[in-house]
Amino acid sequence: MIPVTHFLLVGCTLFSIGLAVAVTKKNAIGVLLGLELMLNAVNLNLVAFSRHDPAHLQGQLFALFVMVVAVCEVAIALAIILRVFDHFKTVDPDQINRLKG
Secondary structure, three states: OOOHHHHHHHHHHHHHHHHHHHHHOOOHHHHHHHHHHHHHHHHHHHHHHHOOOOOOOHHHHHHHHHHHHHHHHHHHHHHHHHHHHHHHOOOOHHHHHHHHO
16 A cells, blocks of 8 residues: 555645746746646645545545536636637737736
8 A cells, every 4th residue: 555645745746846837837828737737736635635534535525526626727717818819919928917008
């Protein structure tokens, strides 16, 4: 059986990579990918902690709920990014901020 610390280490690594991607990317889609990596790291931690209490599946159910919300978030975010691209002809968040004024 794999110890929980291995799952937490992988989750921490995924979250750190997602945070680095979200902060450093100059593209709105790249930022969205970083946010999704962070959500998946949180889901991994929820499922890892839920394994220690097999009688209660709250962690796994909550992870499933987070996945459903993440899919809805991605669909809406991509629709917004497409509309912004149609209007400003760029998906760079810095350029969009400069073009606003």
